[in-house]
Amino acid sequence: MSNNKIELRTINVTRYITPLREGGSLPALAEGNDDFKYVLKFRGAGHGVKALIAELLGGEIARTLGLRVPELVFANLDEAFGRSEGDEEIQDLLKGSQGLNLALHFLSGALTFDPVVTQIDEEPASKIVWLDAFTTNIDRTVKNTNMLIWHKELWLIDHGATFYFHHSWDNWEKAAKSPFPYIKDHVLLPQASKVDELNDEMISLLNDEKLKEITDLIPVDWMQWEDSDLTPEEIRNVYLQFLILRRDSAQNFVTQIRDARKTLV
Incomplete structure (x- = not known):
């Protein structure tokens, strides 16, 4: 496993489904243009891009060591995304997260x-x-x-x-x-x-x-x-x-x- 070259896919977020109110980072369940669901981590939350870097490095190091980690993908948020969101806190989070974010494949039923x-x-x-x-x-x-x-x-x-x-x-x-x-x-x-x-x-x-x-x-x-x-x-x-x-x-x-x-x- 550790000898395989690591490559992350990039998806476009097409639908914000629901916030996952865990801790202060407000991750969300979202859907990508590949029709899969993801736990989306936002660059505009809490510790910003440093938390995304930590998530990326920690996850891929774990995978290299042979441990199971959901697939990580880069996730693009269009600038128009979330304009219809009624919750002001979430709308601000989405506006502050335009561009490249990070997401984990959602393990349904886990x-x-x-x-x-x-x-x-x-x-x-x-x-x-x-x-x-x-x-x-x-x-x-x-x-x-x-x-x-x-x-x-x-x-x-x-x-x-x-x-x-x-x-x-x-x-x-x-x-x-x-x-x-x-x-x-x-x-x-x-x-x-x-x-x-x-x-x-x-x-x-x-x-x-x-x-x-x-x-x-x-x-x-x-x-x-x-x-x-x-x-x-x-x-x-x-x-x-x-x-x-x-x-x-x-x-x-x-x-x-x-x-x-x-x-x-």
């Missing part, structure tokens, strides 16, 4: 993962915990698992809270080398007994070429930041170098995962 109901095996649990420590994902807790059960399989969703270093952008090298204290709250930590055993495999899947391929997916349009003097290509390179350095410093967060699991005993 159920929210409940750790009390469904037990995850040690290997996939360990991979997911490793992934979330690597991507600094603060949002996979008992209160908000961001996982779905679809056709009896576990799917990962919502990686917009990953890579939180980019909201300040200060000293990204230190952030890349740091452990991940929030891993103690991870919903799958009790099952993640094979993180040490799987570490080398995870690292090998995220080679420099694959990480560059993933960061090359970030649209230039998403890296024109008003609060930064860096060019889009300089921003892209920081993301790439962050990922490479974090991978090479993986033992820092693997050790922390091990220590956090000891407190569960």
Whole structure:
């Protein structure tokens, strides 16, 4: 899987179906010109394009590691889209999201993962915990698992809270080398007994070429930041170098995962 070149399709959003009022980002269920339904993430919401970049990088890294993630697509919103929307908050969101957004294929009929109901095996649990420590994902807790059960399989969703270093952008090298204290709250930590055993495999899947391929997916349009003097290509390179350095410093967060699991005993 990791040897296949990553390519994302681009769709045009043709119909806004309903808001999905989860958190502050107001994602929506929408339909594309390919007649499929998508969970649409808006550039005009909350943390803007940085949340879309996090969603893109987090999702495709998870997929590279062999985990199930709904298909990600770039989603165009026409400037006329949403003019007939009656809700002013949603209308403002749509107006502020004209252009290229990000969407996940909608898994119709999926159920929210409940750790009390469904037990995850040690290997996939360990991979997911490793992934979330690597991507600094603060949002996979008992209160908000961001996982779905679809056709009896576990799917990962919502990686917009990953890579939180980019909201300040200060000293990204230190952030890349740091452990991940929030891993103690991870919903799958009790099952993640094979993180040490799987570490080398995870690292090998995220080679420099694959990480560059993933960061090359970030649209230039998403890296024109008003609060930064860096060019889009300089921003892209920081993301790439962050990922490479974090991978090479993986033992820092693997050790922390091990220590956090000891407190569960």
